[in-house]
Amino acid sequence: xxxxxxxxxxxxxxxxxxxxxxxxxxxxxxxxxxxxxxxxxxxxxxxxxxxxxxxxxxxxxxxxxxxxxxxxxxxxxxxxxxxxxxxxxxxxxxxxxxxxxxxxxxxxxxxxxxxxxxxxxxxxxxxxxxxxxxxxxxxxxxxxxxxxxxxxxxxxxxxxxxxxxxxxxxxxxxxxxxxxxxxxxxxxxxxxxxxxxxxxxxxxxxxxxxxxxxxxxxxxxxxxxxxxxxxxxxxxxxxxxxxxxxxxxxxxxxxxxxxxxxxxxxxxxxxxxxxxxxxxxxxxxxxxxxxxxxxxxxxxxxxx
DNA sequence: GACCAGGTATTGC
DNA sequence: GCAATACATGGT
Numbered sequence: 485x486x487x488x489x490x491x492x493x494x495x496x497x498x499x500x501x502x503x504x505x506x507x508x509x510x511x512x513x514x515x516x517x518x519x520x521x522x523x524x525x526x527x528x529x530x531x532x533x534x535x536x537x538x539x540x541x542x543x544x545x546x547x548x549x550x551x552x553x554x555x556x557x558x559x560x561x562x563x564x565x566x567x568x569x570x571x572x573x574x575x576x577x578x579x580x581x582x583x584x585x586x587x588x589x590x591x592x593x594x595x596x597x598x599x600x601x602x603x604x605x606x607x608x609x610x611x612x613x614x615x616x617x618x619x620x621x622x623x624x625x626x627x628x629x630x631x632x633x634x635x636x637x638x639x640x641x642x643x644x645x646x647x648x649x650x651x652x653x654x655x656x657x658x659x660x661x662x663x664x665x666x667x668x669x670x671x672x673x674x675x676x677x678x679x680x681x682x683x684x685x686x687x688x689x690x691x692x693x694x695x696x697x698x699x700x701x702x703x704x705x706x707x708x709x710x711x712x713x714x715x716x717x718x719x720x721x722x723x724x725x726x727x728x729x730x731x732x733x734x735x736x737x738x739x740x741x742x743x744x745x746x747x748x749x750x751x752x753x754x755x756x757x758x759x760x761x762x763x764x765x766x767x768x769x770x771x772x773x774x775x776x777x778x779x780x781x782x783x784x785x786x787x788x
Numbered sequence: 789g790a791c792c793a794g795g796t797a798t799t800g801c
Numbered sequence: 802g803c804a805a806t807a808c809a810t811g812g813t
Contacts, residue, residue, distance in 0.1 A: 507794060614794080621793035624811060667809025672796085709796045730794040748803085749795095772794075 488555040492563055494546040497576050499599025500527055500538055506773045508719045509603055510613050510626045511633070511644075528642055531569045532606070534562065535644035553641035571601045571722065579766050587759075589740045590767060593774040602769055603719060607687040608680065609647040610720035611702070614712045615672050624665075631664045650677035672707025679705055691721050698723075710753070718765045727756035727764035735782050736775045744783075 504512035504527050512529035515537060526539035526549075534552055541547035548566075556562035567573065576599070584590045616625050629647075636652045637645035653661070654677050661670035679685045685705070690698045698721070702713040714728035729737070729752045737752040738745060741759070760767035 617793090618795035619793065619808075620795085620810080621812080624793075627811090662809095665810060667811095668796095668807090669809080707796065711795060715794075728794080731792095732794065750802095776794090 485553075487551045487553055489549065489551045490559065490563070491541060492548040492550060492566060494548050494572060496546075496572065497599040498540070498546070498548070498570065498572070498601065499597065500540060501525065502597045502600035502773055503570065503603065504529065504538075506597075506600060506769065507622050507776070508715075508769065509605055509610075510622070510629045511647075528644070530640060530644050530646070532565050533640060533646060535640040535642040536566075537642070569604055571604055574601055576601070579763055583760060583763055583767050583770075590770070593767075593770040596777070597770050597773040600770060600773055602722065602724075602765055604722050605720045606647070607690065607716065607720040608650065611676060611680075611687070611705075611708075611712075611716050612647070612653075612673055614715045614719075615676055615705075615707050616666050616669050617715075618669060618672075618707065618709075618712065620667075620669070628664045628666045632660070635660055635664070650681040653677045654681055669707060672705070675706040676708070695723060695725070711749075714753075718768070722765075724765040725757070725762050727753050727760065727768050729753045729756065729768075730772075732772055732775055733768060736771050739780065739782055 501514070505514065509529070512527050515526045515528050516523070524540035524542070526537045528535070528537045530536070534556060537551045539549045539551075541549045548570075550566060580594045580598075584594050613625065613629055616628055632648055632653070633645040636648035636656065639645055653673065658670055658674060661673060664670075666673065680687060685701050690701060693701075695717070698717060699713055702708050702716055703710075708716075711728050711730055714726040717723040717726045718728060727733075729749045733756070734747065734749055734752045737755055738747045741755060742751075747755075756768060757764050
C-alpha cells in the first residue's frame with residue numbers, strides 16, 4: 485500500500501516508547517515487534533483527524549519519520565500539529581536540570597525515562613479517557629476506548645477511528661457504553677458528554693482561564709474528582725503546575741519523601757507541588773514512569 | 789474466591 | 802475534613 489511519508493526534525497530528546505506508552509494516552513500501539521531489522525520501533529495512533537505512524541529515523545540529525553495513508557491538505561500545519569502534540573517545544577534539558585538539582589530520586593527518574601514528554605492531547609478525548617480510568621487498569625481503559633472509537637467514530641485510515649464526539653456518544657446513550665464494558669463509568673461519561681454538548685462546559689475555553697476556574701468546571705462533572713481533573717489539566721492543557729496523585733504516586737511519595745510513612749492523597753499532592761512547583765507535572769510523570777517500571781519493595785522505606 | 793486496577797460518590801462522624 | 806464502602810469489569 486502506498487503511503488505518504490514525511491520527516492520532522494526533532495531538535496531535542498524524544499523517547500517515543502515512554503511518551504506514547506507510559507499511560508498518559510490510551511490509543512498508541514507499538515507496531516513492529518522489537519528488533520525488526522534493527523530499526524527503531526514504530527508506533528501507530530491518531531493525532532487530530534489523522535491516523536499515522538511515528539518512528540525515529542537513523543541519521544546524524546534527529547528526525548521523526550511520519551507516515552499517513554494520504555498526504556495532509558496542509559503539510560506545514562500538519563507538522564505544526566504533530567510538534568504541538570508531542571510537545572517538542574518543551575525544553576527537557578532545562579526542565580531536567582531544574583528538577584534533578586539536589587534530588588537523587590528525580591535524578592534516577594530522569595535518567596531512566598529520559599526523552600519522555602507530556603503530550604498535548606485533545607481535551608475531550610483526554611477527559612473521556614480519564615473518566616474511564618477510575619478504579620480501572622490501563623489495558624481495560626484502552627480496550628474500551630478502542631471499542632468506542634470503532635463503534636462511534638469515523639474511519640481515519642490504518643484501521644483507526646476518530647474519538648467519538650459528545651454528540652456521537654449521546655446519540656447511542658448507555659446502550660453502546662454498556663457494550664463497551666466500561667461498567668459503572670458509563671453514566672459518568674454520559675454526564676460529561678451532556679455537559680459539554682449543552683455548552684455548560686466549554687473545553688476550548690478551559691485552556692485560557694485561571695486554574696481554579698478550570699478545576700471548578702471539570703469537577704462539576706459526575707465522575708471527575710481531583711485526580712482525573714489534574715490529569716486532564718496536565719495531559720490536555722499542559723498545565724505543568726498540577727501534580728496528579730494516583731495510588732502509584734502516593735506510594736512513591738510516601739516511600740521516597742516520607743521515609744515510608746503512610747500519607748494521604750492530599751498530603752502527597754501538596755508535597756509534590758511544594759517540591760516541584762511550576763514543573764510538578766513533569767516530576768509526576770517521570771516519577772510515575774519510573775515506579776511503574778521498577779519492582780519496588782514498598783513495605784521497606786528506602787531511597788532509590 | 790479474594791484482591792487489584794492511573795478514583796469517585798455517598799454516607800456517617 | 803476524614804474514614805469506610807459500593808461500584809462493573811477483567812485479570813491474577
